[in-house]
Amino acid sequence: MPEIKANQTLDCKGLACPMPIVKTKKAMDQLEAGQVMEVQATDKGSLADIQGWARNTGHQYLGTVEEGNVLKHYLRKSSPNEARDEKKHPHVVSAEELQRKLAAGEKLTVLDVREPAEYAFGRIPGAVSIPLGELASRIHEWNRDDEIHIVCRTGNRSDLACQLLAEKGFTNVKNVEAGMYGWTGPTEKRLSKKGGTQDGGSGRTE
Amino acid sequence: MEAAAGPNRMKAKELARIVLSKEELFILDVRNESDFNDWKIEGESIETLNIPYFDLLDGVEEAMDRIPAGKNLLVVCAKEGSSKFVAEQLFEAGRTDVHYLEGGMKSWSEHLEPVKIGDLKDGGSLYQFVRIGKGCLSYMAISDGEAAVIDTLRMTDVFAGFAAERGAKIKHTLDTHLHADHISGGRKLAEETGATYWLPPKDAGEVTFSFEKLEEGRDITVGNATIRIQPIYSPGHTIGSTSFIIDDRYLLTGDILFIESIGRPDLAGQAEDWTGDLRETLYKRYRDLPQDLTVLPAHFGKVAELGEGGRVMAKLSDLYRNNPGLNIQDEDAFRRTVTENLPPQPNAYREIRQTNMGKLTPDEAEQREMEIGPNRCAVHDR
Numbered sequence: 001m002p003e004i005k006a007n008q009t010l011d012c013k014g015l016a017c018p019m020p021i022v023k024t025k026k027a028m029d030q031l032e033a034g035q036v037m038e039v040q041a042t043d044k045g046s047l048a049d050i051q052g053w054a055r056n057t058g059h060q061y062l063g064t065v066e067e068g069n070v071l072k073h074y075l076r077k078s079s080p081n082e083a084r085d086e087k088k089h090p091h092v093v094s095a096e097e098l099q100r101k102l103a104a105g106e107k108l109t110v111l112d113v114r115e116p117a118e119y120a121f122g123r124i125p126g127a128v129s130i131p132l133g134e135l136a137s138r139i140h141e142w143n144r145d146d147e148i149h150i151v152c153r154t155g156n157r158s159d160l161a162c163q164l165l166a167e168k169g170f171t172n173v174k175n176v177e178a179g180m181y182g183w184t185g186p187t188e189k190r191l192s193k194k195g196g197t198q199d200g201g202s203g204r205t206e
Numbered sequence: 207m208e209a210a211a212g213p214n215r216m217k218a219k220e221l222a223r224i225v226l227s228k229e230e231l232f233i234l235d236v237r238n239e240s241d242f243n244d245w246k247i248e249g250e251s252i253e254t255l256n257i258p259y260f261d262l263l264d265g266v267e268e269a270m271d272r273i274p275a276g277k278n279l280l281v282v283c284a285k286e287g288s289s290k291f292v293a294e295q296l297f298e299a300g301r302t303d304v305h306y307l308e309g310g311m312k313s314w315s316e317h318l319e320p321v322k323i324g325d326l327k328d329g330g331s332l333y334q335f336v337r338i339g340k341g342c343l344s345y346m347a348i349s350d351g352e353a354a355v356i357d358t359l360r361m362t363d364v365f366a367g368f369a370a371e372r373g374a375k376i377k378h379t380l381d382t383h384l385h386a387d388h389i390s391g392g393r394k395l396a397e398e399t400g401a402t403y404w405l406p407p408k409d410a411g412e413v414t415f416s417f418e419k420l421e422e423g424r425d426i427t428v429g430n431a432t433i434r435i436q437p438i439y440s441p442g443h444t445i446g447s448t449s450f451i452i453d454d455r456y457l458l459t460g461d462i463l464f465i466e467s468i469g470r471p472d473l474a475g476q477a478e479d480w481t482g483d484l485r486e487t488l489y490k491r492y493r494d495l496p497q498d499l500t501v502l503p504a505h506f507g508k509v510a511e512l513g514e515g516g517r518v519m520a521k522l523s524d525l526y527r528n529n530p531g532l533n534i535q536d537e538d539a540f541r542r543t544v545t546e547n548l549p550p551q552p553n554a555y556r557e558i559r560q561t562n563m564g565k566l567t568p569d570e571a572e573q574r575e576m577e578i579g580p581n582r583c584a585v586h587d588r
Binding site: 019051 | 261284
């Protein structure tokens, strides 16, 4: 069971509306793009409000874990270049095609380059988690001719990952177009024994 | 009196007065969009704008541009904190006529406005309690120092206080049926005042407490045998639903018949089974009653149903003319109307039914949370 890693934890326990969101906004302003924040709150209303705030500001709401009375909300600060259209890795695969290949039992690796917290709240079954930032240092875990399909939330980070691997001489790397956003196949989640998890959706906030 | 050093607090009671007297008011609702779309403050002269408070953290300029100048302004949120936060910013930005709602939608949902329906033949009066924020209606009949409360809401102190002010002792509390949209205060009020709690036995198969059975022929009297409450078995919304005739003049229909709609049969999970009962009650049993009875339902769906001073009432004959639910001649069309394309079910309706059976005992904060939102007991509520 993967652990949900956050770069920062913000304590809003005991605070009533609007303070959890006011504090979250201030803390997110200090965070670097791509980093993940855990917001701990006891105000039940914070769930819908943090989702609404993230949707309206463009930050990514990942999900919420309930532990006793405490709601742990996970947010990822979006980076401005995620939406930018730059040089693209030429080899792509659609979500449908990947789903077909997996269903047919083809031998391939699905590499998920999102943050562990994103991965924890919903991933393609069997996908391997290596955040984009760690990819360069873990590149030796594969052979250069392995068939690797790389996925992220929308297809941007995975495109960068494909380009990185291609530069290092990998010849059979494909970017999963539209990422988890376009994925309609089965997903698996972090299994939670106590409390439930609430899915943040596939990230339609960009 | 509050000094003009900041925004003014407005109580739910004052807001109720404004809604009922149709005074102009501009409401800035700062809850998130989904909560707002689900349920909001309505009134014929109320204009509403929704901008979530979390979109106003960097300043209220956007909101200022969209709020008409010179209108009485009220900021509303779920509990109070966020509306006060926004109202203070609006005040600093120059809107000195700004209010925020004390206790937020929570208080609005719990506010009860008592209105007199009429005098009873041998002395005494019948009152309606309008829960404007949620659309629930309760009744109190008072005669000669005794009172009976019908479809008591959870805010029992309001009923106890109202009876005490009129020197009446509450002898009976009655529920027309096992409610699914709100938590009944009938049993609690009976315990607090030593009254007898009455329920239709067919709705009470699973209850964990003792009660008196509401059955046809078992009339209930209040005062010196002056008011007769006559139970009429009228299934359809639930299998046990029972109407009351008070004083041969008033027909309390519970959730079977409303002013502009009819009850839905699906909240206890048996829409198909109860459709026939509902039709039988509406198209036969009520037809056979004197048509000059005044119908007093347990709910209203829209503020347009509020009459003079907030009263919700209509003649039975008028409803047979105007209520769309009483004018579906084709049985199949009727079945489709009451089983298909129904509005969403009330918030936490399963848990509310369990609570009303005594199987769940949520604390007050939990009860409040369960009751959030509109009642949605009618087939035409959208």
